[in-house]
Amino acid sequence: RMKTDELDGHNTLGLRTIAEGRVAALLLAGGQGTRLGVGYPKGMYNVGLPSNKTLYQLQAERILKLQRLAEELTGRKCIVPWYIMTSEHTKGKTEDFFREHGL
Numbered sequence: 001r002m003k004t005d006e007l008d009g010h011n012t013l014g015l016r017t018i019a020e021g022r023v024a025a026l027l028l029a030g031g032q033g034t035r036l037g038v039g040y041p042k043g044m045y046n047v048g049l050p051s052n053k054t055l056y057q058l059q060a061e062r063i064l065k066l067q068r069l070a071e072e073l074t075g076r077k078c079i080v081p082w083y084i085m086t087s088e089h090t091k092g093k094t095e096d097f098f099r100e101h102g103l
Helices: 004-019 055-074 091-101
Strands: 025-029 082-086
Touching (some): 004 055, 082 091
């Protein structure tokens, strides 16, 4: 089990690395959602939260929060590039989803 001060040090290092522009997010989104019983990409799936947010929306919010935390710590505005790897089966629906939701 990691000590609190050690964990804080790792968090600070991670946020500084984000602020330096040395971090990106990669989402492997080639699955079609068939095991979930839906006919669209898994990222579009509503996981049943009261907010009705999809997996894509939850991921986007987490990335935005990390950017905000890194900026608060360092005073530097930063962007975490988000790469979404789709398959031929999910590409069109994923692009449409992001356009329609302004993500």
